[in-house]
Amino acid sequence: MAQASKRKRTAVDRGGTTTLKGKYAVPALDKTFDVIELLASTPGGATMNEIATRLGRSMGELFRIVIAMESRGLLQKSPETDRYTVAYKFLELALRATPAQDLTRTAAPAMQLLVNQIKQSCHLVVPNGGEGLVVYRQENPDMRGFMVRVGASVNLARSCSGRVILAFSDDQQRDRMLQLAERLLRTRINRTELDQQLARVRARGYEQCASPITHGVTDISYPIFGFYGNLMAALTVPFLELLDGSQKVGLDAARKYLERAAQSVSTALGHHESLKKSSRKRA
The missing domain is CATH 3.30.450.40 (GAF domain)
Structure with a gap:
């Protein structure tokens, strides 16, 4: 019973929403969505350091996640400012899925x-x-x-x-x-x-x-x-x-x-x- 109760426990994340703890938590996926939601609300984009600072995480926690999304065409990086923004591919996927x-x-x-x-x-x-x-x-x-x-x-x-x-x-x-x-x-x-x-x-x-x-x-x-x-x-x-x-x-x-x-x-x-x-x- 105690174990089941623990699995159902929730906590408020940095974005103000609730997430399930226990075996349902996927830290890497949570961090990925944190990055996406942050950039979606930041039209001018953000550098890697700014992303880490605003999310209260270390560069090491986010570096591979951001690079992976960039390589898949989900994020784009300005060669002039090093700022990351959400790429048009997100809209393409959203339109196909909805x-x-x-x-x-x-x-x-x-x-x-x-x-x-x-x-x-x-x-x-x-x-x-x-x-x-x-x-x-x-x-x-x-x-x-x-x-x-x-x-x-x-x-x-x-x-x-x-x-x-x-x-x-x-x-x-x-x-x-x-x-x-x-x-x-x-x-x-x-x-x-x-x-x-x-x-x-x-x-x-x-x-x-x-x-x-x-x-x-x-x-x-x-x-x-x-x-x-x-x-x-x-x-x-x-x-x-x-x-x-x-x-x-x-x-x-x-x-x-x-x-x-x-x-x-x-x-x-x-x-x-x-x-x-x-x-x-x-x-």
Whole structure:
């Protein structure tokens, strides 16, 4: 009886949650989750020494755990600051393991409805290091149209989708993405000019501009938000204007349909403005 009682005993860990003691405790796994939870709540990342200090553990206890997670692509280390951050692979695994929260599955019905309404294609872009990445698309059901392939990379500073991603990301995330983008492009980005562009995007809630790549296409893009108001993706329509008068939905009407679609996807992901405000207060 005493042994069974001991197994059921609980204790409060450093994060304020309860963990089972006895044969169910797995110290290495506990430390792994401690590191993940710490970095998940530290957008700017932390060095190995900072991780150990904040968790109240020694470097020796955590070193192999952190290196193992980095080698599996779960953590990424900045070569400039030696700071570790949670890698995009966590989101990839989470999306595969939890279909209800799968961004593409959640967005698919709204995107299908959108293309049927406006007779234009649309695509979903997520932040991916120093670029945007097209992870899903719906094609124009009509005979003619313009589309972007899944897997295509998107320039964050120059593209419509990229500026939406940058404009609605928090300051730390935006700065990190721009640092990675500059390293990738091997050139400096005019931050003053870009900041002015992003301020305009935030003010109107979307971006609309002539395609920097294709003549005759106007890109329109709206943000997709997650549960706490965090930027998840940009939903974009590359609007191709036809010259033969057969187009039934114009640019302005298409933008309104796109806005409703983006709001629908955000709502399906659990986004609500009140949750966004409460998360800001906690921060």
